[in-house]
Every structure is written in structure tokens, then in C-alpha cells.
Amino acid sequence: MNKKIIFGSMLLGTSVCLFLLYLFGQTEANGSTSEFQEVDYVIGVSQPNLLEPWQVLMNEELKNEVAKHDNIRVIYTDAAQSTEQQIRDIQTLKDYGIDLLIVSIDNSSDLTPVISEMYKEIPVIVLGRGVTGYNYTLYIGSDYYFIGETAAKAAMNLLGNKGGSIVEIQGITSALQAEERTKGFQETLHKNPAYKISDVLVANWQKDYAEDQLKLLLEHRENPPDLIYAHNDAMALGAYRAIQSLGLKDIIIIGSDGVNKQNGGLQLVNEKKINTTFITPTGGKEAIQYAIEILEEKEVIPKKIILRNHEINEKNIKNYLNEKEVAASSQEGGDRSITLGFAQVGNESEFRAANTQSIIEAAKEADVELILKNADNDQVKQIEIIRDFIKQKVDVIAFSPKVEHGWEEVLREAKEAGIPVILSDREINVKDSSLWTSFIGSDFVEEGRRAARWLVTEEDSENVQIIELEGTRNSAPAEGRKQGFEEVLAENPNFKILESYQGDFTHAIGKKMMKKALVQYGKEIDVVYAHNDDMAIGAIEAIEEFGLQPGADIKIISIDATKKAFRALSTGKLNFSVECNPLLGPQIMKSAQDLVRGKEIPMKIITAERTFTQEEAGKEIKKRNY
Ligand code: AHR
Secondary structure, eight states, X not given: OOHHHHHHHHHHHHHHHHHHHHHHSEEEEEESOOTTSOOSEEEEEEESXXXXXXXXXXXXXXXXXXXXXXXXXXXXXXXXXXXXHHHHHHHHHHHTTOSEEEEOOSOHHHHHHHHHHHHTTSOEEEEESOOXXXXXXXXXXXXXXXXXXXXXXXXXXXXXXXXXXXXXXESOTTOHHHHHHHHHHHHHHTTSTTEEEEEEEEOTTOHHHHHHHHHHHHHTXXXXXXXXXXXXXXXXXXXXXXXXXXXXXXXEEEOOBOOOSTTSHHHHHHTTSSSEEEEOOOOHHHHHHHHHHHHTTOSOOOSEEEOOOEEEETTTHHHHHTHHHHHHHGGGGTTOOOEEEEEEOOSOSHHHHHHHHHHHHHHHHHTOEXXXXXXXXXXXXXXXXXXXXXXXTOSEEEEOOSSSSSOHHHHHHHHHTTOOEEEEESOOOOSOGGGOOEEEEOOHHHHHHHHHHHHHHHOOSSOEEEEEEEOSTTOHHHHHHHHHHHHHHTTOTTEEEEEEEEOOSOHHHHHHHHHHHXXXXXXXXXXXXXXXHHHHHHHHHHHHHTTOOBTTTBEEEEEEOOXXXXXXXXXTSOOEEEEOOOOOHHHHHHHHHHHHTTOOOOSEEEOOOOEEEHHHHHHHGGGOOO
């Protein structure tokens, strides 16, 4: 190859880089970096900053995973903590023709609208730091309210019952993850007046900033605080240095992120510079894996992947320092077939029938030995079934909890027996979240919001009277769907819930309750909000028997969006349906197998769901197979 061509291509290569530099501020590319090599996909990664060790680790994990795929090219940008620059970066990546955007953000209020716009045109993965709402393809990251809540519990443990005064050092106030951490931390602490937050500082995730601010605060304070909670380890190190420089002693420091690097959270705990931190996985590896699945249009892509955080303190630090050993030892499970015990809640609805079918089929598909028992909507029976699985020493237990409370005892028995538990479809309310390993299901609060958002845009009359048919009392879907619906109604005072009737997700009770409502309120009723399709269909029959026209005289909204609902939508008897996805089988089997192989699985996998008007149902009905 003669020199001219080599020189020409080098010149071209450099000018492309220079042009990219001009376009993006800080930028870089990896994966197949040769401009000439054809790649299937180009992915853009927009980082808010690369000042923080955690963001740097995220980029490293992204690059390590990208290096395994030579059919993709990735362009990285770094906005150096400027929101304006990040907005420019995202737009320029788009103009550059990327197929998918991975974005981590600091400023959720300014970036959310930008990401919503982007999502209208290309798939968007929000990584590590969230945006408000659901206008993106997939969110991968931690539950920051949960981190704040767990930090508060650690603070209360470390301070003891005598309590004490606390200084909180926040990241960037515009960042959703700082807001949620503060909410989780303060709401948990406020339950006990012995723990007082005396000061809140904002240090932009920066070590030096935290050090300066804390020094300033403590120099003018008579009594030093008993505990410092810093939203990341960099600021926790800053706090440690401030305390050192003032010669203060015995102040407890809690950080977050738990990066295993010099001055990372693990080292700081190991060197006793801070007391506690929380490993916060970056999700870099998962983001590239899911990006490829999304671009290859794999069918089941979840909406949210919530990664589990691990509390690190002097008691367990040694286990985490030797990551490699931990990783090696955890590969023991290997590829043997596994036994999964599934305690199904009942047979109350079309959703439930599809859910059970999905689990049975997926087990066959994955060659998992499934023991599926049905509790006929009886919690005592469901607990007995789980106890029986423990006796049978199954590898993994999964169940769809009838109600939110009353599971501590039997789950503690499963934990003591070393059997991990997957919550399917419905969450539970237990103080100790280590009693369950993973939740796979829907965001019921968001489902309730979606039902109400349609109603308030659809109806504009002065005074709209609603009958609510609730699902099983104290069950996660009933609680969530009520909360989400009322949250939106609270902003629209012309919508009133006349009465809420206690149903149980069945057709029969739905019909019975609607009859009662019609007797009581008759034509006053404008809308029926049913927590599931089966109760809505029952209500439709009652309304017809009462001599009114469902869908016209009385508008009807349901949740599940099963085929039955599609039929009612296409005949105009039902007006709107919010999807609740029952096809959880494949994800449950994958999670169960990963668990037995010793792989860390996400704390929560929230399914992606849609909504359907009468028109949309008309188009989709043929494709609906449940
Ligand atoms: O937990 C999900 C709910 O349970 C479904 O919406 C309902 O149909 C089922 O009873």
C-alpha cells in the first residue's frame, strides 16, 4: 500500500477526530474505532461529568462491555458538569446519526424534556441517574430513595438510641438522585426525634467543595455533629479531611457509591476514614447489553432495571475488597437444572390465567423444574405452600403475594434455609428488604396515574362523579392503583370519587358492586374506574341490566388490557384500558437460573407497559393472545 494512501487516511482520521472535538467538547469513540469498518450500530453516550470517580467507573464499565462487540461503535461525550453543554452534546450526537442514546444526567429538571424529545425519535437508555416520568426506553440504576432510607437506618444503628445531631452533604440539588436520597434519609430519620439534622450542605458531588464547606460550618460551631451523611464517597472523604484538619474526633461518616479504587468508598471504609458506604452499581455493562437487545429488537425489554445496593461497613468490608475471589467463588452453581417453587395467588382474573400460563411455558422453555401451587386467594394457604417449598429444599421460591403484609416469618425461614425469594407481579411491605432477592412486575402507581391522566384529558365537564371498584384490600395493585389515580385527581378538583367499593379483582364481585352503586347513585355516575378488566366487564353487564349504556352514559376505565378488555373497547362499552403485563415467566426463569449460578440479579425489574384507547385496541386486538 503506497505511502500516499497511508498518509491520506491518517490525515482523514485526525481531521475527523478534530471535527468531533470541535462538535462535542470532550469526546472519544470506542468499539470498532476504524471509521472505515462497517458497524451495525452507532451508540452515543452522554455523561454529565467525568469529575466523579463513580462516573469514571461507569465509562470504564461501558467500554469494557463495548470491547466485546465489534459490530458497534460508541461515541462518548463529557459535559464537564455543564447542563447547557450536555444538552448540546445530546443534540449533536443525534445529528451525528446515532442509533441509540445512553445518557446519565445531573440536572433532571432541565434534561427530562430534552430526553423526552429524543425518545420520540431513537431509543434512549437513562443510566445511573434518573429523569422524572417514563419518556425513555429503559432506566438502569439504583433506587435512590432506598439508598437514603438505608443510610438513615445505618445512621440510627451507629448513633444508637441516644440519637444525635447530623449534618447532611447533598450532591447537586437539581439532580433527582440527590432529591430522592435526601427524601429517603430525612423521612426515615424524622420518624424518631432523637435524630436531628442540624445542617444541610450542597457540595456538587465534589470532595474539595465538601471539605471547604464543612470546615467553614464546624469552625463556627460550638458542638460538632455526631454524624455526617454525604451523598457520595468523594464528599465523605472531603468531610473526613475537614474533621481531621480541625482536630475533631469520633464523628461518624457515611458515604455512598462504594467504588473499589484508591480513595474509593471501599478503601475509605477499610482505612477507617469513613464508617459506612453503599455499593451503587453503575449499570455500565447492563446498558450495553440491553442497548444491543433493543437495537436487535428483542421482544421483552423491561422499563426499569433497579440494581441492588450493598451496605459496606467494618464488619463486611473484607468480603468486598477481594472482588475477584467473591466473583470466582460465586460461580459455583454452574449449569445444572434447577427446581423453582411458585406459589400463585389464585385464579381471580384473565390476567392471572395468562400469568400462570406464561410461568408454566417459560419453565418448559428454560428446562426449569417447576412446582406450581395455587393458594386460591388465601394468604394462610400461600404461606403454607411456601413453607412446603422450604421443606422440599427447592432452589428458588417465587410467589405473587396476595397482600402486602404478613410475610416476615415465612420469608425469614426461607432465608435461614438459604433459599432466595423472587416476588412476582406484586411487591410486599417488609422492614428488612434482604428477606426477598428480586421483584419482577409492574409499577402499579404509574398505572393508576395513567388511568387518571386519560380521564382528565378526556372529560372537561364541571363536575365529574366517579365510582371506583377496588381490587383486593391491602394488595399492592389495589393500593398502588388507588394512590396513582388519586394523585392525578388531586390536581383536578372537578373530578370526585363518589364512592369506592371493595372488590377482589373478580368479574362476579365487580358486577355485584356496580349493581350496588347504581342503586345508590344511578344516573349521577359519570365514570367507573375499575382496578382490573374482570371487574370492569362485570360492571358493564350491571350497567346494561340497569338500562344505561356502558361507554356512553357512563365512561369506563380498566387496568390489565387483556383480550376481553380489547373486545369491550372495540365494541365501545369500555373507553380506556391500562396494560398490566402478565407475561413474567421468561424473566422469572432467567433470574432464577442466574441466581443459582451465583450471579447478582437486579433488585427490581419493572415491565414496560402501554395504554389502549378504543381505536388502538381495534388495531391491536388480533395480536393480543391473552
Ligand atoms: O397483581 C396484578 C393484578 O392481579 C391484576 O391486575 C389483576 O387482574 C390480578 O388479580
